């Protein structure tokens with residue numbers, strides 16, 4: 362029996378509620394598909410920061426490094442100044458664990474109503490590969506004459522050959538493993554002529570190693586237009602950190618909202634972190650109204666990454682079925698509680714035939 366050690370970080374806000382449902386579904390999957398999972402809890406949260414002044418300690422990092430993967434809820438607190446937890450926990454985790462890929466699938470499940478009129482499940486099924494360690498998120502920059510009328514603030518986008526190439530290669534690998542075999546580079550070559558010159562050159566070079574993958578280029582503004590007007594043209598999109606942040610919120614919207622949007626911060630040869638991308642959902646904590654499907658979907662992505670493909674697919678398909686049966690995926694509009702939605706997914710998964718029996 363394969364065994365996995367997962368660090369569970371529920372965090373703040375609605376994080377703990379949705380993570381509880383994800384763990385419930387993981388337990389159901391472990392029973393049916395015959396793997397074992399050990400869970401180690403870690404408190405990384407705004408609450409802990411207010412209580413202790415700690416954000417992410419060396420001990421926390423050690424703890425995480427001793428696990429195969431991290432299941433993360435959300436972090437953020439109304440009493441903590443914006444920027445502290447984002448910089449000192451989220452961005453630092455990505456850096457320290459070298460999670461250089463942010464993988465965000467955008468899939469409209471059968472029966473889910475997209476805000477885009479006339480768009481069906483066949484039209485929306487792509488994955489965004491967001492570079493997760495550099496670009497405008499590198500923290501490079503400076504103020505000159507801060508506070509004066511002549512103040513200048515410079516925020517630098519750092520793009521290394523190494524960082525761009527490993528991201529682009531990952532995207533080509535992913536594209537060549539999907540039926541569509543199509544990869545779009547999303548950038549801004551016409552204006553940001555240093556960064557995107559490098560990206561374009563690396564993309565073209567790596568492309569010659571993947572003759573089976575067709576390629577396209579879209580400026581980020583046009584990509585936003587097409588995600589709304591013609592999302593079917595996308596299969597895999599590769600882009601930098603900032604553009605990836607922006608277009609994946611748009612992606613979440615067209616697949617039915619943040620209630621269903623899952624993502625992964627990947628270090629393909631290290632400890633990766635899986636999360637619902639919606640954040641803490643202020644105002645919904647403790648109400649039982651938050652949608653746990655994004656967190657459950659993140660758990661499915663985690664199983665895939667851990668090599669439990671059949672279990673991952675069973676959860677993904679159960680998530681799709683439950684999503685398609687809800688009147689809306691938005692918090693408070695599901696017509697079911699958080700626990701009921703989690704129970705329904707767990708129930709569907711537990712009815713699956715075990716892998717051996719279907720062979």
Ligand code: IPM
Pocket residue numbers: 447448451452606638
């Ligand atoms: C995300 C979030 C983070 C980001 C913030 C909270 C630092 O928006 O995961 O998309 O910008 O990457």
Ligand code: MN
Pocket residue numbers: 606607610
């Ligand atoms: Mn974001």
